[in-house]
Amino acid sequence: MKVIHISAECYPIAKVGGLADVVGALPKYQNDLGAHSSVIMPFYNNKFTQSHEFSSLYQAKVKLGNNDVNFNILKIDDSVLEFDVFFVHIENLLYTKDVYSDNDTNRFLAFQIAALDWILTLKVIPDFIHCHDHHTGLIPFMTQESFKYQTLNKIPVITTIHNAQYQGWMAYDNIYKIPRFNIEKVGLLMWNGMINPLAAAIKCAWRVTTVSPSYMEELKLKANGLESLLAHESSKAIGILNGIDSKVWNPETDSYIIKNYKKSTVESGKKANKKWLCSQFNLDESKPLFAFIGRLVGEKGAELLPYALDYALRSKDISVIVLGSGSKDIENQLFGLMPKHNGNYNAFIGYDEKLSHIIYAGADFLLMPSRVEPCGLNQMYALRYGTVPIVRRIGGLKDTVIDIGDNGFGICHNDISVQDMVLSIHRGKEFYYNTESFKANRKHIMGIDHSWNVSAKAYIDLYKSIN
Numbered sequence: 001m002k003v004i005h006i007s008a009e010c011y012p013i014a015k016v017g018g019l020a021d022v023v024g025a026l027p028k029y030q031n032d033l034g035a036h037s038s039v040i041m042p043f044y045n046n047k048f049t050q051s052h053e054f055s056s057l058y059q060a061k062v063k064l065g066n067n068d069v070n071f072n073i074l075k076i077d078d079s080v081l082e083f084d085v086f087f088v089h090i091e092n093l094l095y096t097k098d099v100y101s102d103n104d105t106n107r108f109l110a111f112q113i114a115a116l117d118w119i120l121t122l123k124v125i126p127d128f129i130h131c132h133d134h135h136t137g138l139i140p141f142m143t144q145e146s147f148k149y150q151t152l153n154k155i156p157v158i159t160t161i162h163n164a165q166y167q168g169w170m171a172y173d174n175i176y177k178i179p180r181f182n183i184e185k186v187g188l189l190m191w192n193g194m195i196n197p198l199a200a201a202i203k204c205a206w207r208v209t210t211v212s213p214s215y216m217e218e219l220k221l222k223a224n225g226l227e228s229l230l231a232h233e234s235s236k237a238i239g240i241l242n243g244i245d246s247k248v249w250n251p252e253t254d255s256y257i258i259k260n261y262k263k264s265t266v267e268s269g270k271k272a273n274k275k276w277l278c279s280q281f282n283l284d285e286s287k288p289l290f291a292f293i294g295r296l297v298g299e300k301g302a303e304l305l306p307y308a309l310d311y312a313l314r315s316k317d318i319s320v321i322v323l324g325s326g327s328k329d330i331e332n333q334l335f336g337l338m339p340k341h342n343g344n345y346n347a348f349i350g351y352d353e354k355l356s357h358i359i360y361a362g363a364d365f366l367l368m369p370s371r372v373e374p375c376g377l378n379q380m381y382a383l384r385y386g387t388v389p390i391v392r393r394i395g396g397l398k399d400t401v402i403d404i405g406d407n408g409f410g411i412c413h414n415d416i417s418v419q420d421m422v423l424s425i426h427r428g429k430e431f432y433y434n435t436e437s438f439k440a441n442r443k444h445i446m447g448i449d450h451s452w453n454v455s456a457k458a459y460i461d462l463y464k465s466i467n
């Protein structure tokens, strides 16, 4: 079974968030199950591409409206990954420092057309094309409707929605950049007067998946304008919970963390990582350490953080560390708390993969007050590192965390409010000082299996069910 994943991100090549983690792991686990899965992604100008060698497999031009755009398909020379990755290199469009920019309409249009142009030339065409998020949302339409891709129209295309908030909207006059199709089919591209790649994918893909079952149900009620479309297409839609790459996220072997540990050594292992974090960030290691890692945006409930943390820190009996970047307002507010809670609170504004691993290892609790959470990977990383997740019951968080009050292992709250967050932090403190049961819980959560094994198989079963 030959599967090609098409995505804007893939760990460790280019990561902005959880999309990269999924596309960097799922193909690996599918290959373990006997598939032949690979990835096509843009070639960015970043640390990874600068430090590896690539060879050119194919060169051609795409037409983007009136402009000819040269592209090159590259393949990595050394076998650092456990699956093949092919890159679309377009010097003036895709070869940027950051994954996303304000010219993404042209960038991802050119990416998708170049990827399909190259697939057209392959001697062995894929059995399945698996697209991720709106950046690849026009592919199901183009393989079905664009005249030049007619020979690909029997290949089932699957679209996975990692985040329906972003849909890739573009103005109607971009229509002439999409390879020619019967104009009567233009409705498949449109939603509320705009070209909407995510809507087009939901309409045209052979199957649509979301990254957790609960998120699929929630989207039928609230999907940034796509609710009725998802409800209408529900017969081909299914939620499959993400897994985690337990080869990368393993406290026993993780080379980023200060001291490796396993279940039997969790106490000393976490202590060493906590000690390092507290010394680097001027925090008190004798107090329970609460952490937040993530994009500082409304979806993650991040605008509540400054208020909830300010309140919770008043009693001076907890330590808090925040790692994230996003809205400038939230960043400034989080900075602003530092002098007031010096010694008990610190924030690292930015992106730091290594630090994130040390925080999962060293923190006692991970806060996820998300407003929307399609799956959430952080809570599963936290569990694997023996860190108790404190989550709002939504999307994938609802599917993966059970409250200690319900014979579970985490702390859950229903509302997105400062009050609920502060109360949950308070429950966390009480749990922490119930030392024996807290320690037993650490061991228990480290053993919960969220690895990709089950979900990679669920995707393969889904492909096989298409006929």
Ligand SMILES: Nc1ncnc2c1ncn2[C@@H]1O[C@H](COP(=O)(O)OP(=O)(O)O[C@H]2O[C@H](CO)[C@@H](O)[C@H](O)[C@H]2O)[C@@H](O)[C@H]1O
Pocket (backbone or CB within 6 Å): 016, 017, 018, 019, 021, 022, 162, 163, 211, 242, 293, 294, 295, 323, 324, 325, 350, 351, 352, 353, 356, 373, 374, 375, 376, 377, 378, 396
């Ligand atoms: N400042 C920072 N420094 C270092 N690391 C950072 C960081 N900010 C975030 N990260 C890392 O980025 C990843 C974020 O994963 P999430 O699942 O929370 O992501 P996101 O909302 O981007 O993804 C979307 O897609 C994923 C995958 O399907 C869904 O799980 C999720 O619900 C959906 O919103 C984690 O690996 C986290 O450690």
